[in-house]
Amino acid sequence: xxxxxxxxxxxxxxxxxxxxxxxxxxxxxxxxxxxxxxxxxxxxxxxxxxxxxxxxxxxxxxxxxxxxxxxxxxxxxxxxxxxxxxxxxxxxxxxxxxxxxxxxxxxxxxxxxxxxxxxxxxxxxxxxxxxxxxxxxxxxxxxxxxxxxxxxxxxxxxxxxxxxxxxxxxxxxxxxxxxxxxxxxxxxxxxxxxxxxxxxxxxxxxxxxxxxxxxxxxxxxxxxxxxxxxxxxxxxxxxxxxxxxxxxxxxxxxxxxxxxxxxxxxxxxxxxxxxxxxx
Numbered sequence: 001x002x003x004x005x006x007x008x009x010x011x012x013x014x015x016x017x018x019x020x021x022x023x024x025x026x027x028x029x030x031x032x033x034x035x036x037x038x039x040x041x042x043x044x045x046x047x048x049x050x051x052x053x054x055x056x057x058x059x060x061x062x063x064x065x066x067x068x069x070x071x072x073x074x075x076x077x078x079x080x081x082x083x084x085x086x087x088x089x090x091x092x093x094x095x096x097x098x099x100x101x102x103x104x105x106x107x108x109x110x111x112x113x114x115x116x117x118x119x120x121x122x123x124x125x126x127x128x129x130x131x132x133x134x135x136x137x138x139x140x141x142x143x144x145x146x147x148x149x150x151x152x153x154x155x156x157x158x159x160x161x162x163x164x165x166x167x168x169x170x171x172x173x174x175x176x177x178x179x180x181x182x183x184x185x186x187x188x189x190x191x192x193x194x195x196x197x198x199x200x201x202x203x204x205x206x207x208x209x210x211x212x213x214x215x216x217x218x219x220x221x222x223x224x225x226x227x228x229x230x231x232x233x234x235x236x237x238x239x240x241x242x243x244x245x246x247x248x249x250x251x252x253x254x255x256x257x258x259x260x261x262x263x264x265x266x267x268x269x270x271x272x273x274x275x276x277x278x279x
């Protein structure tokens with residue numbers, strides 16, 4: 001029987017009670033279905049690895065969570081499958097589970113040059129369940145962090161995008177345009193997160209997984225739950241004073257990390273916007 005909490009916490013979403021995820025309460029190694037999938041992979045001579053994906057890989061599991069996994073095979077095996085058909089995956093699991101999200105992929109399919117950029121946060125969260133000779137772990141680990149030169153480019157581009165949304169939002173608020181101010185504030189969140197994570201050579205996590213990744217930014221000087229609280233406020237209200245507070249922290253941080261030139265390209269406009277008074 002799968003390991004789940006005995007008491008199910010519920011959140012109310014538009015009047016509908018739904019099970020909330022339990023970060024940390026799900027133990028991958030104690031899941032018997034995972035054990036059966038691993039045994040299936042080990043018994044197949046074509047399979048050299050098994051990778052757990054989705055909510056289970058980051059232990060954000062609730063009653064609606066399914067199983068997302070990749071059976072990694074040799075390139076030779078995949079070439080053979082391309083000429084015939086893919087073997088069924090998850091067929092050994094009893095009782096049966098939904099196998100729609102169990103995939104087969106050649107090892108070379110996990111090389112960076114073969115993956116769309118938008119999928120990289122997914123692979124950064126991948127959990128290697130089985131690795132016959134170490135090749136799968138090596139390939140996945142190479143996807144977890146940005147190369148340093150790419151990180152620098154990403155920080156520069158996203159920082160400028162963040163400053164642009166910040167400036168537009170503050171101008172809207174100053175002109176009495178609350179709708180524009182709020183919408184621009186919400187748009188700034190994505191650029192802000194891309195900037196902060198790229199500083200650490202990390203891919204911006206999917207929003208649904210931020211709860212398990214915010215700690216990766218602790219080294220930037222955020223107090224416990226501070227960034228989460230600020231993001232919630234920013235998303236809920238777009239408060240210009242909150243935006244100014246965040247921006248002051250961010251510009252100082254980026255200046256310390258060597259990206260002050262991005263701010264200077266705004267020729268004082270950002271500093272001026274941060275000095276505006278909002279009542």
